[in-house]
Amino acid sequence: xxxxxxxxxxLERYEAxxxxxxxxxxxxxxxxxxxCSNGYADAPNTHVCPVCLGLPGTLPVINRxxxxxxxxxxxxxxxxxxxxxxxxxxxxxxxxxxxxxQISQYDxxxxxxxxxxxxxxxxxxxxxxxxxxxxxxxxxxxHATDAAGRRVSLVDFNRSGAPLMEIVTEPDVRSAExxxxxxxELQALLRAIGAxxxxxxxxxxxxxxxxxxxxxxxxxxxxxxxxxxxNSFRSVERAIAFEIDRQADALDGGEExxxxxxxxxxxxxxxxxMRSKEDSHDYRYFPEPDLPxxxxxxxWLAAIRGQLAELPADRRARYQRDLGLSAYDAAxxxxxxxxxxxxxxxxxxxxxxxxxxxANWVTGAYLGLLKTDPxxxxxxxxxxxxxxxxxxxxxxxxxTNAKEVFAAHAGDGSSVASIVDARxxxxxxxxxxxxxxxxxxxxxxxxxxxxHRAGKPALGFLVGQVMKATxxxxxxxxxxxxxxxxxxxxPDAAPDGDTAT
Amino acid sequence: xxxxxxxxxxxxxxxVAHLARLGLTDDELTLLQGQxxxxxxxxxxxxxxxxxxxxxxxxxxxxxxxxxxDLVIPxxxxxxxxxxxxxxxxxxxxxxxxxxxx
Numbered sequence: 001x002x003x004x005x006x007x008x009x010x011l012e013r014y015e016a017x018x019x020x021x022x023x024x025x026x027x028x029x030x031x032x033x034x035x036c037s038n039g040y041a042d043a044p045n046t047h048v049c050p051v052c053l054g055l056p057g058t059l060p061v062i063n064r065x066x067x068x069x070x071x072x073x074x075x076x077x078x079x080x081x082x083x084x085x086x087x088x089x090x091x092x093x094x095x096x097x098x099x100x101x102q103i104s105q106y107d108x109x110x111x112x113x114x115x116x117x118x119x120x121x122x123x124x125x126x127x128x129x130x131x132x133x134x135x136x137x138x139x140x141x142x143h144a145t146d147a148a149g150r151r152v153s154l155v156d157f158n159r160s161g162a163p164l165m166e167i168v169t170e171p172d173v174r175s176a177e178x179x180x181x182x183x184x185e186l187q188a189l190l191r192a193i194g195a196x197x198x199x200x201x202x203x204x205x206x207x208x209x210x211x212x213x214x215x216x217x218x219x220x221x222x223x224x225x226x227x228x229x230x231n232s233f234r235s236v237e238r239a240i241a242f243e244i245d246r247q248a249d250a251l252d253g254g255e256e257x258x259x260x261x262x263x264x265x266x267x268x269x270x271x272x273x274m275r276s277k278e279d280s281h282d283y284r285y286f287p288e289p290d291l292p293x294x295x296x297x298x299x300w301l302a303a304i305r306g307q308l309a310e311l312p313a314d315r316r317a318r319y320q321r322d323l324g325l326s327a328y329d330a331a332x333x334x335x336x337x338x339x340x341x342x343x344x345x346x347x348x349x350x351x352x353x354x355x356x357x358x359a360n361w362v363t364g365a366y367l368g369l370l371k372t373d374p375x376x377x378x379x380x381x382x383x384x385x386x387x388x389x390x391x392x393x394x395x396x397x398x399x400t401n402a403k404e405v406f407a408a409h410a411g412d413g414s415s416v417a418s419i420v421d422a423r424x425x426x427x428x429x430x431x432x433x434x435x436x437x438x439x440x441x442x443x444x445x446x447x448x449x450x451x452h453r454a455g456k457p458a459l460g461f462l463v464g465q466v467m468k469a470t471x472x473x474x475x476x477x478x479x480x481x482x483x484x485x486x487x488x489x490x491p492d493a494a495p496d497g498d499t500a501t
Numbered sequence: 502x503x504x505x506x507x508x509x510x511x512x513x514x515x516x517v518a519h520l521a522r523l524g525l526t527d528d529e530l531t532l533l534q535g536q537x538x539x540x541x542x543x544x545x546x547x548x549x550x551x552x553x554x555x556x557x558x559x560x561x562x563x564x565x566x567x568x569x570x571d572l573v574i575p576x577x578x579x580x581x582x583x584x585x586x587x588x589x590x591x592x593x594x595x596x597x598x599x600x601x602x603x
Contacts, residue, residue: 028571035574044592045582053582065571086559093522095596143598146590154593157582282520287559295565 010248011175014213017221018173018240020127020182023166023206024196025137026069032136032163033060033103040140040158052161054098059290066163067110069195070134071296071304073165074111076193076311077129084295085110087288095155096138104166106285109133110296117313118185119331120178127182128170137162165195171210171221176241180233183207184335188312191337200232207236211243213251222247223257227271229264239264243271315340323355332363338377339367345382346389353386354393361389365406376410384409387416395429395475429475431482434466437474438482441465452487459484508538 028038034051051058074081088106114129139160141153167186173179187198187205198205207230212222227243230236243262250257262271310318312334319330333339343362347353366385370377388405391397397405397420408419420426428434441462442449451458459480466479509517514534518525525533576582579592588595 030571030573035569035572036576037573043579045579045594046592047576048579048582049576053577061567061569063571064568067568084565091520095599141599142593146595151598153596153598154590155596156593282516284520289560292560292562292564292567294568 010213010245013216014244014248014251015216016174016176016240016244017171017212017214018175018179019171019210020169020173020179021166021208021210022168022183022186023164023208024190024198025204026066026134026163026165027194027196028063028065028069028163030063031161032063032066032134033161036161038162040156040162042158044154044156044158046158048157048160052098053157054100054160060103062291062294063163066134067294068304069163069193070110070132070165071301072193072308073132073167073190073195074114075301075305075308076189077111077114077116077132077167079111079114079129079132081111081296081301082108084108084293086293087291088285089288090135090283090285092283094138095153096141096160098139098157098160102136102138103288103291104135104285105133110294116182116185116189118181119327120175120181122175122177125178125181127172127178130168130170132165132167135164135166136160137164171212173209176237176239176244179209179240180237183236184233185312188335192312192315192334192340193309200230203231209236209240209243211240211247213244213247222251223259225257225259225271226261227264228261228274231266235264235266238266238269239271242269246271319355319359323359325356325359329356329359329363332367333359336367336370338370339363342366342380342382342385346386349383350386350390353389357393358386358389361385361406365403369410373410379410379413380406381409381413384416391416391420395478396427397425398427398472398475401425401427401472424471424473426473427475428470428473429478431478434470434474434479434482437466437469438479438486441469442483442486449487459487462487508541509534 025038030036031038031047031052034049036047036049036052038047040047051060071081073079085105085108087103089101090104090106091101093100109131111132112130114132115126116129117124117126119125137159140156140158142156143151143153146152169182173182183200183205187200190196190198190205196204200207209227209230210224211227212224214220214222225243225247227239230239242264247257258273258276260273261275263274264271315334316327316330319325319333320327325333333343339362343358346358346362347355362385366377366380369380385406388397388402388409392399392402401420404423405416405419405425408414408423409416445462445465448458448461452462462483463476463480466483467474467476511530511534514530514537515525517537518530518533583589583592583594586594
């Protein structure tokens with residue numbers, strides 16, 4: 001592991017010791033232990049049955065797909081899979097938990113001893129992953145005030161019993177940047193293998209960090225603070241940087257740190273105490289008697305390994321090695337699944353399309369549109385983008401006009417060919433086809449011609465006249481070269497339109 | 502060794518009662534402390550058996566890998582979901598405000 005440069009003055013005196021817990025919602029059709037839909041964004045309490053409502057007499061049955069997604073994650077992070085796992089009850093009382101316990105995995109997780117490697121500004125970093133296990137999500141609570149002014153909580157059980165994967169690292173993370181990069185890389189991996197959409201803003205991926213400091217050069221861990229409520233990659237980095245500085249100030253002042261759970265307040269840019277150690281829970285885990293053990297045999301695991309999609313790190317390496325993309329472009333495309341699939345499908349649609357030029361369109365125009373107008377971005381067809389890039393590369397379409405064609409295609413989904421034809425945007429790059437126009441312009445502008453020959457800057461004006469005469473369809477670079485050659489090489493020659501190379 | 506474990510103190514019993522959200526009187530705490538310690542003594546007796554050759558056992562039914570395919574089946578109508586709730590509004594179950602927690 002490369003230790004990165006201190007990102008704050010506090011890190012010159014102290015070393016940050018950070019462990020990260022990520023909960024992510026698995027991409028299944030149905031819930032973890034019942035057949036209710038896993039679409040919990042719908043109207044409240046519409047995907048609820050006796051099992052996920054915790055009614056007496058019901059029994060859970062394990063969703064095979066959810067197990068396979070965790071096993072696939074384990075393979076992707078190079079983890080070990082135990083020959084047999086079981087389920088445990090985590091007991092606590094809260095209105096989001098109808099049974100009074102959450103079915104989880106305590107000492108036999110589906111994956112253990114994995115790792116994830118990623119790039120940071122300080123070089124490549126590998127974080128050890130302790131475990132990844134499967135559990136059920138809780139109901140969603142909304143805090144509100146009722147008509148009588150009473151403070152109440154509104155409970156929606158749609159999310160109750162949805163499959164949730166928890167991924168826990170060793171305390172290997174050393175800076176706020178590493179924490180953000182770990183979360184970004186994990187998101188890319190989960191999306192690539194189809195385990196989760198892992199959208200932080202939508203709560204599909206929830207990141208918590210255990211942060212402590214120790215004086216540089218010492219081994220013993222300091223007092224650990226758990227940081228929650230970080231709803232974006234940016235807030236992960238900001239919250240941890242804030243917490244490092246806060247703890248360093250406290251330690252410098254000889255203050256005793258308290259082992260609290262703190263929440264990140266994005267607007268104030270600071271953390272606050274949510275729960276102190278005294279309120280910490282005693283979960284009394286014990287084996288879940290309602291579920292038989294799960295044995296993961298070699299064939300099952302091999303089948304999952306065989307179906308695993310290309311991992312982000314492998315894809316980035318391939319884009320750089322085989323396609324000549326920059327590390328930056330490769331990372332940007334791989335980091336956004338919609339961009340990655342557009343790029344891949346455009347290359348399949350047109351195998352001879354220039355990969356670097358295509359990458360520029362995907363990282364520039366397409367990702368820009370995805371941010372400002374996702375609906376329009378969803379109308380971009382891979383085959384049409386490939387056609388657009390091919391035309392630009394072949395000189396049939398100018399860069400400026402290509403942007404217009406891209407916007408029109410995204411606007412209503414019409415084909416690139418039809419837009420180019422309808423708007424007369426086909427670029428004239430054949431110098432001989434421009435010869436007559438160039439001669440007319442030269443004949444009509446004797447003063448500019450004389451100026452140019454006298455060494456005055458008049459070439460641009462003449463090129464502009466040609467562009468105007470062709471309604472912008474001429475390739476400006478070709479026109480400039482043709483006009484220059486025509487004026488310099490044969491001042492008095494008769495127009496023959498064949499002077500350009 | 503369970504046999505070597507000290508018995509449950511009164512504060513242990515109070516803690517367990519709190520975790521189970523049971524409000525117990527002093528007399529009940531005294532009674533339950535005695536009963537719980539009696540149960541633990543029986544376990545201490547069981548712990549005298551040699552079990553070195555027996556693997557840890559969490560299940561006695563000989564079933565494993567009972568899985569279901571990832572298929573959606575109809576859920577309950579929302580009226581049925583809310584029928585047992587003391588209070589509901591706009592499709593939500595309404596409970597007294599609880600802060601903190603998970």
